[in-house]
Amino acid sequence: xxxxxxxxxxxxxxxxxxxxxxxxxxxxxxxxxxxxxxxxxxxxxxxxxxxxxxxxxxxxxxxxxxxxxxxxxxxxxxxxxxxxxxxxxxxxxxxxxxxxxxxxxxxxxxxxxxxxxxxxxxxxxxxxxxxxxxxxxxxxxxx
Amino acid sequence: xxxxxxxxxxxxxxxxxxxxxxxxxxxxxxxxxxxxxxxxxxxxxxxxxxxxxxxxxxxxxxxxxxxxxxxxxxxxxxxxxxxxxxxxxxxxxxxxxxxxxxxxxxxxxxxxxxxxxxxxxxxxxxxxxxxxxxxx
Numbered sequence: 001x002x003x004x005x006x007x008x009x010x011x012x013x014x015x016x017x018x019x020x021x022x023x024x025x026x027x028x029x030x031x032x033x034x035x036x037x038x039x040x041x042x043x044x045x046x047x048x049x050x051x052x053x054x055x056x057x058x059x060x061x062x063x064x065x066x067x068x069x070x071x072x073x074x075x076x077x078x079x080x081x082x083x084x085x086x087x088x089x090x091x092x093x094x095x096x097x098x099x100x101x102x103x104x105x106x107x108x109x110x111x112x113x114x115x116x117x118x119x120x121x122x123x124x125x126x127x128x129x130x131x132x133x134x135x136x137x138x139x140x141x142x143x
Numbered sequence: 144x145x146x147x148x149x150x151x152x153x154x155x156x157x158x159x160x161x162x163x164x165x166x167x168x169x170x171x172x173x174x175x176x177x178x179x180x181x182x183x184x185x186x187x188x189x190x191x192x193x194x195x196x197x198x199x200x201x202x203x204x205x206x207x208x209x210x211x212x213x214x215x216x217x218x219x220x221x222x223x224x225x226x227x228x229x230x231x232x233x234x235x236x237x238x239x240x241x242x243x244x245x246x247x248x249x250x251x252x253x254x255x256x257x258x259x260x261x262x263x264x265x266x267x268x269x270x271x272x273x274x275x276x277x278x279x
Contacts, residue, residue, distance in 0.1 A: 006184075009164045010188040012163035024205070057156075076169050086241065123233050132240045
């Protein structure tokens with residue numbers, strides 16, 4: 001239980017929830033990052049602009065916070081690039097196939113009572129637990 | 144224009160939230176997913192915090208005739224649990240467990256100056272494109 005940070009995690013969660021609430025209340029959009037990223041590939045101009053603004057906002061927000069409070073981010077070193085790219089590929093493919101990721105399903109979908117989102121969240125959490133179990137405790141990599 | 148400004152504001156909040164909560168630390172994410180090891184349950188509080196807010200407001204918001212800056216809500220109308228949903232979520236979970244990144248932190252990482260974020264965003268888009276071919 002070292003590095004247990006429930007308060008900053010909870011506070012960050014509140015901000016993420018507020019961000020998603022604003023986007024729905026004002027713009028009528030779901031703050032699902034994979035969906036917003038995916039929509040960059042095929043959208044008309046208005047759709048493209050708000051998506052780009054939202055993604056740029058995430059980059060700016062992370063950048064600004066990191067300038068003020070650098071302690072919250074520790075870069076990881078020496079992680080194999082091919083493995084990262086393989087993981088990223090699966091994240092991209094899987095979120096398209098399953099219509100969403102942690103934000104769209106677990107934060108937004110569950111809040112509006114979507115059975116699909118509840119199912120997706122349980123599935124990707126279970127699959128994430130299992131993957132790390134296999135990697136760390138059976139294959140002995142990335143311990 | 145209002146739409147774009149509000150997206151930017153929401154995005155900034157989202158990016159601050161991801162970084163403050165440390166969802167952007169892949170080691171922390173993997174330690175959160177490592178229930179059989181030296182488990183760090185912190186990140187469950189991200190979901191608790193976010194859901195506390197969204198659960199409080201979402202139901203009432205979508206009862207409104209329309210959002211404040213647009214003419215309709217853009218929500219998924221699907222309600223059936225099908226194979227692509229479950230298989231897709233399972234594949235996403237594998238990628239998340241391997242890399243320690245889900246899509247939001249991959250984007251946020253671009254603002255934190257890590258080359259890992261560039262690799263993630265690039266390979267996520269490769270995954271999107273592969274799925275487009277798979278679906279044809």
